[in-house]
Amino acid sequence: MADTFFTLHCKGQEDPIYISEVVEKAMNPTFRFFDLSSFGPATTRLDTVTVKVWVKRKDFTPLIEEEVNLQSLQFIGALKNHPFPPNCILFHLVDGIYTIDIASKPPKPKAAESLPTSSFSALMRLSNLDESIQDALATREELTSQINAILHSEPKDDAPQAEEELALASRYVAAEKKLLKSSIRRRAELKASIKSRSDAIKSGNEVQAKVLDDINNAQDKLSDCRSLLTTATADIHGQRRRICEELLNIFPIEPTTQPLLFTICGLPLPNSSFEDADEDVVSAALGYVARLVDMLQYYLAIPLPYPISPYGSRSIIHDFISILSDNQRTFPLYTKGTVRFRFDYGVFLLNKNIESLAESQGLKVMDIRQTLPNLKYLLYVCSAGSSDLPARKAGGIRGLLTGRGMEIGSRRGSADSGIGGGQGEAVRRALENGGVETKGPSSIKKAGNGAHPHPPAPFGGNHVHSLRTSGLRENVIR
Structure with missing residues (x-):
């Protein structure tokens, strides 16, 4: 190698x-x-x-x-x-x-026939042209050497270069002056911006200090509000339990001998098939269910997706969600004198309302067609709890206290009539006005001898009263 x-x-x-x-x-x-x-x-x-x-x-x-x-x-x-x-x-x-082959040599040219060439005069002209070209090239070289010698012998003139440098320097100076003015203007803008930001920061610090003071002062109020919120939440839950328990007593839902067939207030209500049932019984049972579901939306604070008009055995339900004409949005909850498919769709909407109430309480409905079982399950869960049920608060509806401090006469001329007399009239007017005390000239005149100037309020004192308000609670202005 x-x-x-x-x-x-x-x-x-x-x-x-x-x-x-x-x-x-x-x-x-x-x-x-x-x-x-x-x-x-x-x-x-x-x-x-x-x-x-x-x-x-x-x-x-x-x-x-x-x-x-x-x-x-x-x-x-x-x-x-x-x-x-x-x-x-x-x-x-x-x-x-x-x-290539190592021993190979380039081939020698082969002998060929002589070809005619140019004439003597043409060759002479070509020779003269070549001499002229050579003379021109020599002349060019001589001129180039002479010019170079002259340039080297004469002194160098620096004036043009100096003028060019002066012009360039002038342009640089003008550019720097322009840049300086821009920098001065930018500095002034930055100073103004910094001053405004400083003022804003100072103002923000003052506001922050004030807010911190307010936060420190509000800590005690916050703890009190939290305790009040906890207490109010517990009270609301307890009152809802009590109300649902009372609703179970008012509208008892009991099973029958047939599987998954329940009665409400003693009236049987089938789950899906209404062919063999009495039309009046079914309409009355659906009226009870409509009233109960309509009240539950207010007690549980859950609006129903399909509003109900509980008119007893002639209750109706409204569908404002589906794409329907306005005159087709009302569906009956009774079968007599109605189209069957509209009744079936109304029952379906009622079951959807029950499902919506159940889902609001974290319950899952397996079959929405089971109207009374789902409703009983909902009331059972809402009334369940380990603590004792709270007592009903005295006073109930504010409209029932409108007779306090007013001279209320008695239709019977006696104060012994109690709530059935003048106080009953006051209760009726209060309910008609949505629980708000009416103002203006009173239509109740002072009673004669024996009438009390200030009769006791229906829920005054330390007594605990129980007043059934089913169907009226939704009209109270809160």
Whole structure:
């Protein structure tokens, strides 16, 4: 193994046109690719080149010197499965691998017939033209040398350069002045912005300090409000339990001997099939259910998606959600004198209301067609609890206290009539006005002898009264 490099030579040039890198200690050296396009067409258009391979023993000496005609190269494609003679040179060009035979020589030109050439006068004219061109080139070279000598002998004039530098400096000065003015204006704007921000920060700090003081002062109130909220929430839950318990007593829902068939107030209500049931009984039972569901929306504070008008056995339900004409949004909860499919859809909407109330309490309804079982389950869960039921608060409806402080006469001429007399009239008017005390001239005159000027209120004193208000609670203005 030896160090190797190669050189390329062209005819008519003493120095090599390319010298490769040295590949150290290799039996079959491979050299990197190179490009000769920078040498111009005089070199790149040659079809013959001399390749010299140099090896190092003590010093570099030529091992192979081969004149290669590129047109006689043999294309081999790939190196595999191809025998090569010793000291074979391979050329890897852009389109593949080529080789030559070491012993081959460039072919000698073959003898050919002489061709006619130009005439003597034409050759003389061509010679004269060549001499004229050479004279012109010599004249150009002489003029170039004279101009260079004159330029070197005369002193250098720095005035144009100085003027150019002065103009450039003037432009720089003008640009710097413009930049300075812009910087001064920007500085003033930043100062104004910083001042406004400082004022805003100062104002914000003052507001923050005030808010912190308010927060510190409101901590005690917050704890009191939280305790009041907890107490009120517990009271509301207890009152809802009591109301649901009373509703279970007012509208008892009891099972029958048939599976999943319940009665409300003693009236059986089928779950889905109403063909064999008495129409009047079904209408009355649905009236009770409509009244109970309508009251539950107020006691549980859950608005029904389908409003109900509880008119007893002629109750109706409204669908303001579906895409229907306005005169088709009311559906009956009774079968007599109505279209059957409208009655079935009304029962479906009633069951959807029960499902909405159940979901508000975290209950999952498995079958919405089971009207009374779902309703009993809802009331049972709402009335369930480990603590005792709270007592009903005295006073009930504010409208019942409108007779306090007023001179209320008695239709019977006696104060013994109690709530059935003047107080009953006051209760009736209070309920008609939505629980708000009416103002204006009173239509109740002072009673004669024996009438009390200030009769006791219906829920005055320390007595605990129980007043059934089913169907009236929703009309009270809260």
